[in-house]
Amino acid sequence: MSELPVKTNGAAREYITFRIGSQYFCVDIMSVREIRGWTPATALPRAPGFVRGVINLRGIVLPVIDLAERLGFYPAEPTPRHVIIVAQTGRQIVGLLVDAVSDIIALPSDKVQATPDVGSEAAHSFIVGVMAIDDRMISLVALDSIMPSVSGEAA
Amino acid sequence: MDAMQAIRETFFQECEEQLGELETGLLSMLEGDTDTETVNAVFRAVHSIKGGAGAFKLDRLVRFAHGFETTLDKIRNETLAPAPALMKVMLRAADVLADLVKEAREGIAGDDTRAKELLGELQVLSASEAPPRKSADDEDGGDPFQELGFQPLVLSFDGEEGDESANAPSGRLYRIAFKPKPELYYKGNETSRLFRELARLGSVRVTCETHDVPTLANLDPEAVYLAWTLELRSEQDLTAVQEVFEFVEGNCDLTIETVIAPPEAPAAAEAPAPGLQALSDSSQQPASQADPTKEWVAADTQEGSGSGAEGPADGKATRDAAKNAAKADAANAANAANSQQGTIRVDLDRVDRLINLVGELVINQAMLTQRVLEAGVVKIASVSSGLDDLEHLTREIQESVMAIRAQPVRPLFQRMARIVREVADATGKSVRLKTEGESAEVDRTVIERLADPLTHMIRNAVDHGLEKPEARLAAGKPEQGEVRLSAAHKSGRVVIEVSDDGAGIDRPRVKSIAIKKGLIPPDVQLTDGEIDNLLFLPGFSTAETVSSISGRGVGMDVVKRSIQALGGRISISSRPGQGSTFSMSLPLTLAVLDGMVVKVADQTLVIPLTTILETLKPKQADVHGLGPDAQVIGIRGGFTPLIDVALSLGFRHTRSDPLAGVALLIETEGGVRSALMVDAIQDQRQVVIKSLEANYGHVEGIAAATILGDGRIALILDADAIVAASNRNSEPMLAAG
Numbered sequence: 001m002s003e004l005p006v007k008t009n010g011a012a013r014e015y016i017t018f019r020i021g022s023q024y025f026c027v028d029i030m031s032v033r034e035i036r037g038w039t040p041a042t043a044l045p046r047a048p049g050f051v052r053g054v055i056n057l058r059g060i061v062l063p064v065i066d067l068a069e070r071l072g073f074y075p076a077e078p079t080p081r082h083v084i085i086v087a088q089t090g091r092q093i094v095g096l097l098v099d100a101v102s103d104i105i106a107l108p109s110d111k112v113q114a115t116p117d118v119g120s121e122a123a124h125s126f127i128v129g130v131m132a133i134d135d136r137m138i139s140l141v142a143l144d145s146i147m148p149s150v151s152g153e154a155a
Numbered sequence: 156m157d158a159m160q161a162i163r164e165t166f167f168q169e170c171e172e173q174l175g176e177l178e179t180g181l182l183s184m185l186e187g188d189t190d191t192e193t194v195n196a197v198f199r200a201v202h203s204i205k206g207g208a209g210a211f212k213l214d215r216l217v218r219f220a221h222g223f224e225t226t227l228d229k230i231r232n233e234t235l236a237p238a239p240a241l242m243k244v245m246l247r248a249a250d251v252l253a254d255l256v257k258e259a260r261e262g263i264a265g266d267d268t269r270a271k272e273l274l275g276e277l278q279v280l281s282a283s284e285a286p287p288r289k290s291a292d293d294e295d296g297g298d299p300f301q302e303l304g305f306q307p308l309v310l311s312f313d314g315e316e317g318d319e320s321a322n323a324p325s326g327r328l329y330r331i332a333f334k335p336k337p338e339l340y341y342k343g344n345e346t347s348r349l350f351r352e353l354a355r356l357g358s359v360r361v362t363c364e365t366h367d368v369p370t371l372a373n374l375d376p377e378a379v380y381l382a383w384t385l386e387l388r389s390e391q392d393l394t395a396v397q398e399v400f401e402f403v404e405g406n407c408d409l410t411i412e413t414v415i416a417p418p419e420a421p422a423a424a425e426a427p428a429p430g431l432q433a434l435s436d437s438s439q440q441p442a443s444q445a446d447p448t449k450e451w452v453a454a455d456t457q458e459g460s461g462s463g464a465e466g467p468a469d470g471k472a473t474r475d476a477a478k479n480a481a482k483a484d485a486a487n488a489a490n491a492a493n494s495q496q497g498t499i500r501v502d503l504d505r506v507d508r509l510i511n512l513v514g515e516l517v518i519n520q521a522m523l524t525q526r527v528l529e530a531g532v533v534k535i536a537s538v539s540s541g542l543d544d545l546e547h548l549t550r551e552i553q554e555s556v557m558a559i560r561a562q563p564v565r566p567l568f569q570r571m572a573r574i575v576r577e578v579a580d581a582t583g584k585s586v587r588l589k590t591e592g593e594s595a596e597v598d599r600t601v602i603e604r605l606a607d608p609l610t611h612m613i614r615n616a617v618d619h620g621l622e623k624p625e626a627r628l629a630a631g632k633p634e635q636g637e638v639r640l641s642a643a644h645k646s647g648r649v650v651i652e653v654s655d656d657g658a659g660i661d662r663p664r665v666k667s668i669a670i671k672k673g674l675i676p677p678d679v680q681l682t683d684g685e686i687d688n689l690l691f692l693p694g695f696s697t698a699e700t701v702s703s704i705s706g707r708g709v710g711m712d713v714v715k716r717s718i719q720a721l722g723g724r725i726s727i728s729s730r731p732g733q734g735s736t737f738s739m740s741l742p743l744t745l746a747v748l749d750g751m752v753v754k755v756a757d758q759t760l761v762i763p764l765t766t767i768l769e770t771l772k773p774k775q776a777d778v779h780g781l782g783p784d785a786q787v788i789g790i791r792g793g794f795t796p797l798i799d800v801a802l803s804l805g806f807r808h809t810r811s812d813p814l815a816g817v818a819l820l821i822e823t824e825g826g827v828r829s830a831l832m833v834d835a836i837q838d839q840r841q842v843v844i845k846s847l848e849a850n851y852g853h854v855e856g857i858a859a860a861t862i863l864g865d866g867r868i869a870l871i872l873d874a875d876a877i878v879a880a881s882n883r884n885s886e887p888m889l890a891a892g
Binding site for chain 1: 511512514515518758759804805806845846847849850851852854855856857860862866867868869870
């Protein structure tokens, strides 16, 4: 793969970075299946607000999560320039609606720092760590906790 | 271990097929078809099960199959006549065999008493039947050779398995020349296994002929160079020896010579033919075209059917001729040939994946067409004809792929034959099951889920539908009742009917029971059809005394519910004194569903057509408020709750004006009627069912999702859940956090 910007201990991992508002986030590239443009979703009844609905991904019924709203920002107002990151979490596939994908970075895993304690619940539940690239701070999103546990509740 | 597991699984799958053939064969034997092909097919089925079970050390299965096979062998050799009484026991034995297979598959050690009883019964029957054999032979034209020739066989069957191997060196001496062809090994046969099998018949001396083996440089690793000469001393007759090679027949050059005939009387018959040739494709061998007497005896032993018709022809030709003659029933023969012709076993997952992909293809094709239309290029003739071709092709692909999953209903119907037998025995009725259209094909899942409701209906037909023999005679009907089971394709669905020629539904009684149980008001006026449909009400059971057969606490309501769950509908028609017919109309596959596409608060929803009774446009005078939130609609004098779908799904938070929308009168599985309010009806079409649970989870009120022609997802409404939710709580269900 590509050259590492920093040579240190720990295996290098690659991340896809994206932007929500003015903040930068990333997810592990290994869990990303594809990136596609926004298409209107079919709303799901009684779903939490951050669940935008479901779209057709080549025959798969793909739930789309508004990551901004899930992380506690204002809900996104999707335009055709918004993108959906199709990611695998466990056995499910989920689409994450974000403003734009910016970069792919490679970083040894020991460069990921623990999330600073800022007293925000969203930050704690959904951010597993932060990393510094150039002058930016990038938050690593915990995919596992993004999806609501619907099946459990409905049973 | 895994590989072993897979082989074991294949064995059990094959067992199912064998059991099916066994039952079909036995049934046609019961009908009087004593054709050699049929008898052989029955024998082969049991024999194969025994063989496979032996390989897996399923001793109980082997023991029973062996006993069964012993009796069948006597029928095959015509030392035992397939009398109806015997055939009935045989059918029961087939049932037990099926049970044993099932137990072996599930690894349960079941109760052996029934198996033992039946084996005993078979033994008694075959023993008592043995003497009359003489007269039967006389009728056949009295073939002295046959009678004498088979004498030792009768003796040998008195011994148990153990005795067979402990053969005295006396008896017959066979010289067997055996040269396998490559195909024999391709099919996974092993020569040593055959020899071991032979050794069970007596003592064997094996000599391997290696003179054909070339030098290493010239050796083709896939070719076969070895041949064997075997000398077998055994008490068993030629048939038993031939049987060892039954499965490799045609895949080897085989000659079996009887060097020393049995010491007793038959010497007269067989002495002039010491070089008796038989079996396999020995037709090419000049020896077999020789002496007519030899051939005659050979063919005789081979087929076990001693009709003296065989002339001095080539052994194989004679056999084939006999077989062909036997296959007079051309349709059956063709079927048998078809079923053996190039089938493969494929993982269900692979088929399902293919079906999914084709579903995508269909949607994609529809989308493409729509886009092209929008772009306005359709005016170009080549484009539009290309699109048409594409559409045809995709349709055809879809149909062919769906056909892969489809299976004939035959195995299901065969299982019903057993139910009829059991219930008839238990109720002391004489019943004949007539089946029709067994080759109609339905999706595998539908067949699997149809088994229980169908079993129940068949039980009902025999137990409740048919009268007792005395009553039938009194009514001027034949003593034997008839239950008909038929399947037919009708306009994209399969219609399965269960009918009996019994007394029909006793409507006054049905009505009085319904009134007694409080299911209907006492003064209600009902049409005949409505009374018949009372049978489907939960909590209804007509049997005056709860019998162990039908009265298991499961009524026709459960049957109806299972049929509806399959996307089907069930109806009854009945004529007093002439019988009743239950008719089920089922979708050919569960992958698609007929739905009504509706608009609800800007959302497109699909409602399964099977739940919808009728659609209506509410009028001001019909809609009434009931309490603070609820509304009802008056339909032909009754009041039905009106459920606002948009409200109950949380798409809207205030009740919409019922007069602006359309009401769909639905009936839930429990038979409850409700009217669902939607904004507009858009379309009625077949949709491909997609799981919502795979990547998201269950959503209350939604059964599944589907993809519409424009590529967008539409949700399929779970009408039952909507009704249940609105009953639980007339408040609108609000978005859950």
